[in-house]
Every structure is written in C-alpha cells, then in structure tokens.
Amino acid sequence: MKKVIFISSTGGHLTELMQLVPMFEKVDYTLITENTSSNKSLKDTYGDKFTTLAYGTKQHLLPYLFIFSYNILKSFFLFMKIRPDYIITTGTHTAVPLCKIAHIFKKKVIYIETFANSKTPTKAGQMIYPIADLFIVQWESMLAVYPNAVYGGWIF
Template sequence: MKICLVGSSGGHLTHLHMLKRFWGNKDRFWVTFPKEDAEYLLDGERTYSCYFPTNRNIRNLIKNTFLAFKIIKNERPDLIISSGAAVAVPFFYVGKLFGAKTVYIEVFDRIDKPTLTGKLVYPITDLFIVQWEEMKKIYPKAKNLGSIF
C-alpha cells in the first residue's frame, strides 16, 4: 500500500506525523509547504512541496491542482490522508479520479463548527474522522475516533 500524507505545515503536519504507528512501515510520501518545521519533521522522508498560502487563495488552488495531477499520476497512491488545510482539497479530488481512497481527519480544535476544508472534502471522502462527538451533528457519516493526541 502506498500512502500520500498531505497537509499544511505546522499543526496539520504534526497531526499527521502523530499517526506514525499507522504509516511508519508503509510506502509513503508527503505533500506540504517548504517551511523549516516541515523540513525538520520530515527529514529523510520523500516529500513534495506545494504552493502556499492556500486558504482562500484561488491562484495557489489552481497551481496545487496541477501539482496534484502530476504527483498523483506519477506516484499512484492507494490512500490519501489529510487533516487539512486547503492543500488537501485538490489532492483529494484528483486522487479520487485516479482511484485512491481518502481519509480526512477534522482537526482537534473544531468541536462544533466545521473547517472549510472539511466541508469541501466531506462529500467525496471514504472515511471522515472527527475527534468530538458533537461534530457528528455536522458530519453525520463521520466516525468519532476520539482524540489522536
């Protein structure tokens, strides 16, 4: 199984990195911002840099969509996992076109309001995970796995 882990640097990337027990022994690659924290955390990992800022930035959404086509076409991941933010959107939609399964983890600090990224990927995500039971009112198909911290 090949996994694509895609997310903004900072908290989103840290969130994904905390899942190492799951992805640690699998073929994987990362898509994130080329920032110092990401370079440090992902030292030795196969990474691709995406364009930022991404939140509400149409220009970089378009650039990241083309990037997603290129990376997904070449890498052919079986599974794409993200906890946000906006860079996940093009990778999830393009990944679905290439037959990848998707898992989205809504961030821990959202207890009763959805993120924009969550709202955008929810309709196509194979497994949508929330960390608070209250979020199932917003995302009825979601699975509450509790905190991953």
C-alpha cells in the same frame, strides 16, 4: 504494499498528521506539506519520501489564486507519479485538490477533521466530506455536523 500519501497544510494540521508516523513503516508512503522554513527538517528525516507544495495564504487573495492553481497542477503531477491507493489528510486547503483528484481516480480518501473544531466544520472538511471514503472526527459533538463520520477520539 499499499501506497499512501499523507498530506496536510503546515502548522497544527501537520502536527496532527505527524501523529500518524507509526503508520509509515506499514505502507509505501509519501509525506506532503507546504514549503515553509519550519518544514525544511522534514526533508532530512524523510528524504525522497517527502515533498512540498507551494505555501499560500487566503489573506493575500490574488497571489493565493495563482499559488492554489499551481498546487492543483502539482498535486495532479504527484498523484500520477506516486499512484497512491489512499490519501490520508488532516486538512486543509493544501489537501483538497489531491483528495478531489484521488476521488476522480477512484482511490480511497481518509479525512481526519481537526481537533481544533469541536462544534463547527472546516471549509476543507465540508469540501471533502461528500467524497471521503472514511471521515473521522475527533469530537463526538462533530457527529451532529457530519452524521456519516466516525468518531475516532483525539489524535494526540
């Protein structure tokens, strides 16, 4: 059975990622998001198949640099522990390090650009686009931004 990490930041990106829950029963999955009070119930639902990274916001730059550095190290640890075949993500900054690590180890990276952007790229999308094995956009108009992407329609 393929091992898959599903990862995203909290909020709308996680809401989009959770639309993929039907895929969980077909793979050996791990769900990763940020550690926030709104995500605590996911531990009850997914048990040891759920883990978190530290929550940080770029609005507080100095603490964010330390949090992001910590998340890079934890992402590497999780990658080595889980040894996934695929990373599937809806973004954003929380997922970038894990996608880069997976790419270095020649594992598949599948990125789904957010539904929230119909004309402009996200920063995470721009960083992952060059390394993604499959890059999916939810708006046909985004094919102009990411010409090698696949239009997948809305995830909702």
